[in-house]
Amino acid sequence: MKETESIDEFAGKISGLVNNLSDLGVTMEDDKQVKKLLDSVPDKFLHVIATIEQFFDLDTTPFDQTIGHLKAYEERIHKRDDQNEEHVLLTMEGSSGGGNRGCGKRKR
Template structure:
């Protein structure tokens, strides 16, 4: 059997810790002691032991007197997410950030998509699910129009954005982004070639003119000598 180490809770990683710990408890067949909250003694003891392995000693001292894994889990959650009012305030701040965020010129599709996914994950941990159609719409509306207007218009025409997955949209935009970069690089190469050719032609022209003046000068000299 593969050995899996418990994730350790810190002051800043609660959201990721809770996601990992939920999977960890499911692997050990004891998640039901927390959700919905069964009271089988053997499973309860295993769940508590796993939770204690994944939290700092100072926190163990604070929750150690609680009787069930569900109570311990909820206590940890409350300490890190705050009471209901604090939780609601955090959610409002998070959703405001979600509405305001725009893709920067320096961002890649992957970078910006990751930022939106992170905000959606944090919102889910606070009890607010951002539905995939809303995520897709936000993603497309936040792209720089000057750079992506053509692909956005095409996607809106050929796809039903209400049923198209977020990852599907990301994949299509990444392919378009790579094409743009290829064309920009190709255009830069062509521009450099044209510049070099232009310089060569100018240099050849100047050489030709100089050479012609020299010939005329030499001819005049010969004529004078004949006189």
């Protein structure tokens, strides 16, 4: 998976490959799909992968459920990044305005 690729895009590729294999008469079970997925995502997902591996049985966890967990984490990352970006913009806006920058007494 590329760093710029979303979980949805990557899951679509895996599903497409599984369908192509199926057309050739090869069945790829959910557990193998899940393990391939978890082995292929970027390091930024390492925390959620460790959690999935710790709390779920990878032999019985459906592929779609694993995708859901990764998408939820990805959305949380994007939300946090958006909030941080908004905070930086507001901070920059506040510091670039004119106004009284000093802390001393105002002249009357």
